[in-house]
Amino acid sequence: MIANAPFLLVGLLFLGGMIAIFMEKNLVKIAIAISVIGSSVNLFLVALGYRNGGTVPIHYMAGENTVMVLPTPQAMTLTAIVIALATTALLLSLIMLVYRHYGTLDIDEIRRLRG
Amino acid sequence: MLGTVYTGFGYWDVSSWIAFFTIAAALVLWLRAQGREDYKEGTEQDEIYWSGNVVPEEGAEITVPASSAYWGFRKAMAPFYKILTGMHTGIGTDIVGYYVVVVALLAVFILL
Amino acid sequence: MNWNDHLPALLLAIPLFGAFVAPVASPFGRTTRNALLASFSFLTLLVSLFLLRHTLTNGIAVYVMGGESFDLTLPLGMKLPVRIIMEVDAFSAFMAVCGSIASFAGALFSMNYMEKFTGLGRFVSLYFLLTVGMLGMMITGDMFNFFVFLEISSIASIGLIAFWRDRPEAVEASIKYMLISQVSSMVFLIAAGALYGKYNVLNMAAMGALIKPGTLEKLALVFLVGTLAMKCGAFPLHMWLPDAYAEAPSGVSCLLVAVSQASLYGLMRVCFSLYGVNLGGAFIPWAMIVMGLSSMFFGVAMAVVQHDIKRLIGYHSVSQVGYMLLGLGVGMLVLTDARGMAEYGFTAIKGGIFHIFNYTMYKALLFLAAGAVYYTTGKRDLNELGGLARRMPFTTGMFVIAAAAISGLPPFNGFVSKLLIYESAFAVHPALTVVALVTSVLTLASFVKVFQTAFLGPERSAFATVREVPTAMLFGMGVLTLAVLVATLFPSWTLSYLVEPAARALVDQAGYVGAVMGGGL
Amino acid sequence: MNPLSVVVRTVCDLFAWFMIVFGVNVLLHGYVTPGGGFQGGAIIATFTAFLLVAYGGKRVAARVNNKLFDLFEEIGLIVFFILAFLGFPITFFFNFMARPLAESASGILPGVGTVALMSAAVGLEVTGALSLIILTMHKGIRMFKVEPLEQETGHER
Numbered sequence: 001m002i003a004n005a006p007f008l009l010v011g012l013l014f015l016g017g018m019i020a021i022f023m024e025k026n027l028v029k030i031a032i033a034i035s036v037i038g039s040s041v042n043l044f045l046v047a048l049g050y051r052n053g054g055t056v057p058i059h060y061m062a063g064e065n066t067v068m069v070l071p072t073p074q075a076m077t078l079t080a081i082v083i084a085l086a087t088t089a090l091l092l093s094l095i096m097l098v099y100r101h102y103g104t105l106d107i108d109e110i111r112r113l114r115g
Numbered sequence: 116m117l118g119t120v121y122t123g124f125g126y127w128d129v130s131s132w133i134a135f136f137t138i139a140a141a142l143v144l145w146l147r148a149q150g151r152e153d154y155k156e157g158t159e160q161d162e163i164y165w166s167g168n169v170v171p172e173e174g175a176e177i178t179v180p181a182s183s184a185y186w187g188f189r190k191a192m193a194p195f196y197k198i199l200t201g202m203h204t205g206i207g208t209d210i211v212g213y214y215v216v217v218v219a220l221l222a223v224f225i226l227l
Numbered sequence: 228m229n230w231n232d233h234l235p236a237l238l239l240a241i242p243l244f245g246a247f248v249a250p251v252a253s254p255f256g257r258t259t260r261n262a263l264l265a266s267f268s269f270l271t272l273l274v275s276l277f278l279l280r281h282t283l284t285n286g287i288a289v290y291v292m293g294g295e296s297f298d299l300t301l302p303l304g305m306k307l308p309v310r311i312i313m314e315v316d317a318f319s320a321f322m323a324v325c326g327s328i329a330s331f332a333g334a335l336f337s338m339n340y341m342e343k344f345t346g347l348g349r350f351v352s353l354y355f356l357l358t359v360g361m362l363g364m365m366i367t368g369d370m371f372n373f374f375v376f377l378e379i380s381s382i383a384s385i386g387l388i389a390f391w392r393d394r395p396e397a398v399e400a401s402i403k404y405m406l407i408s409q410v411s412s413m414v415f416l417i418a419a420g421a422l423y424g425k426y427n428v429l430n431m432a433a434m435g436a437l438i439k440p441g442t443l444e445k446l447a448l449v450f451l452v453g454t455l456a457m458k459c460g461a462f463p464l465h466m467w468l469p470d471a472y473a474e475a476p477s478g479v480s481c482l483l484v485a486v487s488q489a490s491l492y493g494l495m496r497v498c499f500s501l502y503g504v505n506l507g508g509a510f511i512p513w514a515m516i517v518m519g520l521s522s523m524f525f526g527v528a529m530a531v532v533q534h535d536i537k538r539l540i541g542y543h544s545v546s547q548v549g550y551m552l553l554g555l556g557v558g559m560l561v562l563t564d565a566r567g568m569a570e571y572g573f574t575a576i577k578g579g580i581f582h583i584f585n586y587t588m589y590k591a592l593l594f595l596a597a598g599a600v601y602y603t604t605g606k607r608d609l610n611e612l613g614g615l616a617r618r619m620p621f622t623t624g625m626f627v628i629a630a631a632a633i634s635g636l637p638p639f640n641g642f643v644s645k646l647l648i649y650e651s652a653f654a655v656h657p658a659l660t661v662v663a664l665v666t667s668v669l670t671l672a673s674f675v676k677v678f679q680t681a682f683l684g685p686e687r688s689a690f691a692t693v694r695e696v697p698t699a700m701l702f703g704m705g706v707l708t709l710a711v712l713v714a715t716l717f718p719s720w721t722l723s724y725l726v727e728p729a730a731r732a733l734v735d736q737a738g739y740v741g742a743v744m745g746g747g748l
Numbered sequence: 749m750n751p752l753s754v755v756v757r758t759v760c761d762l763f764a765w766f767m768i769v770f771g772v773n774v775l776l777h778g779y780v781t782p783g784g785g786f787q788g789g790a791i792i793a794t795f796t797a798f799l800l801v802a803y804g805g806k807r808v809a810a811r812v813n814n815k816l817f818d819l820f821e822e823i824g825l826i827v828f829f830i831l832a833f834l835g836f837p838i839t840f841f842f843n844f845m846a847r848p849l850a851e852s853a854s855g856i857l858p859g860v861g862t863v864a865l866m867s868a869a870v871g872l873e874v875t876g877a878l879s880l881i882i883l884t885m886h887k888g889i890r891m892f893k894v895e896p897l898e899q900e901t902g903h904e905r
Contacts, residue, residue, distance in 0.1 A: 014417075018215065018410075021208060021211055021406075021410070022208055022211075022212060027402070030207075030208070030406065034406070034409045034410065034413075037409075037410065037413050038409075038413055041413045041416050041417055041420070044417060044420055045416075045420050048420055048423065048424040056782065058780065058781070058782070072423070072429070073420070073423070074782075076371050076420070076423075078784075078786070079371075079375060080416060081786075082786050083375070083378045083382075085790075086382055087378070087382060087405070087409055089881050089885070090382060090385060090386065090405070091402075091405055091409070092885065093884075093885060093888065094385075094389060094398060094401055094402045094405060095402070096885070096888050096889070097389070097392060097398045097888075098395075098398055098399065098402055101395035101398060101399075102395060102399075107206060107207050107208055108206055110206075110207070110399055110402070111204065111205035111206055111399075112205070112395065112396055112399060113205050113396055113399055113400055113403075113469075113470040113473075113474070114200075114203050114204055114205025115200045115203055115205070118717070118718070118719025118720060119719060120643060120646075120647075120718050120719050120722055122574060122646060122647055122650045122651075123570065123571060123574045123650065123651070124650045124653075125650070127642075127643055127646055127718065129638050129643075129715065129716060129718055132637055132638040133638060136638070178613055178680070178684050178685075179680075180534075180609075180610040180680070181534040181608075181609030181610050181612075181676060181677075181680040181681075182534045182609075182610055184676045184679075184680065185531060185532075185672065185676065188531070189531075189532060192528075195528070196528075196532060199525060199528060199529060200529075200532075203466060203529070205403075205466075205470075207402065207403045207406045207407075208406075209466070210403055210406065210407050210466040210467055211406055211407050211410050213463045213464055213466065214407055214410065214411055214453065214457055214464050215410075216463075217453060217463050217464060218414065218449060218450065218453035221449045221452065221453060221514060222446055222449045222450075224510060224514075225445045225446075225448070225449055225507070225510050225511070226442065226445060226446070233836065233839075233840070236836075236839065236840035237840075239840075240829075240832075240833065240840060243829065244829055244833075247822070247825040247826055247829050248826065250818065250821075250822060251822050251826075290839070290840075291839060292839065292840060292841050293835065293839055293840070293841035293842050293843060294838075294839050294842070295838065295839075295842070296838070296839070297838075297839050
């Protein structure tokens with residue numbers, strides 16, 4: 001049961017981020033919510049690769065212990081983090097541009113394109 | 116090269132259609148070239164007929180704008196379009212909301 | 228070494244190198260930058276054509292990134308593949324050809340179209356990155372690598388949609404697309420991670436060999452299908468699409484059309500090659516068909532009432548994607564039924580795949596023609612346009628060809644693919660065909676409106692100085708017109724040499740798996 | 749952004765350089781430790797953010813040349829691509845410098861090959877790109893002095 005605790009946390013974080021996207025009106029808060037969702041997915045990937053009693057998956061650092069955690073999910077997580085950094089920077093820049101054009105961060109008022 | 120496409124129920128042959136269009140176009144052009152015998156140049160037949168009204172000076176600027184095209188269709192379908200354009204609110208969270216709802220519905224139905 | 232074996236890597240390496248050198252080359256002036264844009268996209272097109280020829284003669288091409296040999300998929304006697312593997316079958320190569328034609332045409336068009344704006348080094352860089360993301364999605368055989376390319380393409384397209392920073396609408400469209408694409412790509416990553424956790428493998432072919440029907444697989448399938456259907460613009464998930472297509476620069480809209488087709492390719496790859504017979508009943512095919520029908524009808528219904536020319540064409544994208552979803556969904560419905568497959572399922576898949584080619588060509592051409600109108604007149608609102616046919620004869624001619632093709636007027640290529648889809652959908656239920664026919668009529672109606680208001684009518688005094696667009700832009704449109712005309716005049720040649728191998732590769736799950744796993748399933 | 753107090757600036761003077769050293773350390777040992785190009789580059793780019801916070805935007809903008817970071821980015825990207833391309837007679841991204849562990853006398857280094865060089869290239873790229881992002885976003889804030897957006901010439905508004 002305790003081994004499933006990370007997945008429970010993943011679910012909670014994901015739901016929290018999702019709820020925040022719909023409840024919040026401020027674009028910066030929505031950006032934070034998206035980052036929270038990204039972090040929950042990263043946690044999910046890392047938790048997937050854990051083996052009970054495993055060590056770092058680097059050959060010369062693992063020492064005598066031959067049980068290592070899976071390296072592939074960690075590589076995936078690193079890639080996902082890099083992508084998340086790029087998207088967060090882009091999202092914040094876009095938010096700055098939106099603020100300069102529209103003078104507001106309320107997502108309900110940024111709706112010139114409709115219909 | 117201009118081959119026939121068999122669909123399993125019928126077939127589609129592009130060369131016969133092109134032949135048909137060529138013949139039809141030639142026929143139409145020939146008919147048009149015949150002209151009308153009762154046409155006299157310089158009489159009232161040359162004048163523009165504008166639904167019996169006086170032809171305006173700035174005729175070139177008066178056209179039906181695109182937003183008035185298919186007015187009758189839009190009028191007849193007004194309740195439908197009210198719902199459909201109402202869906203496209205243009206709010207960012209609504210767009211995400213449709214995605215989440217659709218994925219949730221698919222997930223519920225596939226597990227049933 | 229034989230360069231033919233390295234074509235999958237070259238297909239990604241060439242535009243990637245273009246993206247990397249573009250900021251270096253752009254201070255050397257306009258000519259250098261334009262030459263870079265045109266030459267690298269042309270090289271990409273050539274490589275994709277060679278790749279298509281290679282796959283048609285030699286079967287599925289496998290490429291192991293960084294392996295000791297390009298086809299060493301299972302090193303050291305392992306049971307599962309370890310490295311990132313590119314897997315190119317006839318369907319992938321077909322899609323890559325479609326995408327690189329659109330990329331080449333958009334590049335030619337953008338050379339003149341974008342010259343008045345600043346920051347063009349970054350523009351070229353992002354344009355090539357978008358091409359890399361699109362081509363990578365089309366040829367990769369790895370689940371996580373697919374996610375990476377999906378993200379590369381969405382980041383690059385977000386940057387390009389907001390390229391006109393001084394237009395508030397462009398920034399707004401970009402931020403809306405960003406919100407939904409971030410949420411959905413995270414959902415995609417969860418699905419990929421869950422499948423990895425269960426089967427311990429990320430390669431799509433290996434996963435296809437191992438996969439068993441179960442609850443987790445069904446949930447993962449729904450997540451993958453939802454994300455990819457969003458990216459290609461199926462009905463209730465399409466709201467970002469007209470905004471983004473309308474506000475992007477026209478050369479970019481032309482490429483975005485191809486990028487949405489890459490997502491459709493991913494959807495088909497997941498459903499046919501990854502799950503295949505394990506789809507678990509008729510639910511997903513029917514969901515695909517219903518999504519297709521609703522996108523078709525509601526997309527075109529929204530398009531009829533638009534009066535912004537690019538937004539109207541953007542709504543038509545939604546409706547055209549519906550045809551492909553319908554055709555491929557009908558094919559998916561009879562995937563396990565050999566008799567139905569032979570009778571109408573294979574025809575439906577052929578129609579869907581042929582429609583992908585046709586749609587990419589004529590929709591890209593329509594966007595370029597709309598961009599040409601915007602370039603010369605500075606207006607996109609149809610209420611203010613009129614009488615352009617005398618001023619811009621070539622643009623008008625190409626627009627007419629594209630509009631006739633998209634409306635499915637015989638003898639154009641749009642009619643052929645629509646005919647294949649109509650007849651096979653009729654075998655499932657006549658109502659499907661009725662909706663598709665009504666959609667076709669409404670499509671024609673809306674393009675008659677565009678043609679009549681923008682191009683016909685007396686010349687306006689406001690457009691007295693309007694001239695035909697520069698030659699490079701005409702060439703960009705001409706490439707696509709040529710593709711439309713080839714598919715129109717030689718439909719049986721196109722069907723038997725391009726479409727049918729692609730369709731056969733799509734339904735052949737065992738072949739896709741065997742190319743990586745070494746024959747023995 | 750206004751400069752902070754003298755305490756912060758002194759601490760910045762003292763410790764900022766260690767961040768670069770630490771970043772380079774993480775970057776160069778990427779092939780044997782859980783670090784690598786991106787992490788090292790991110791640490792080095794923190795230096796730019798640190799300067800920006802401590803000394804204020806005006807002074808940093810006067811001293812720092814964006815072209816330098818552009819150059820970093822370009823060199824990193826092109827070196828990375830060339831290293832990947834050099835593996836081409838075998839495969840794209842093939843590690844052509846690597847030797848089997850048994851052949852080498854000393855430890856792990858020969859087994860690494862291009863991975864260490866690629867990680868250095870990525871580190872250079874990330875340093876340049878992240879610093880540029882930070883500087884550009886700072887330039888875009890203009891919280892108190894609102895300048896009009898630069899107008900593009902191509903389309904009328």
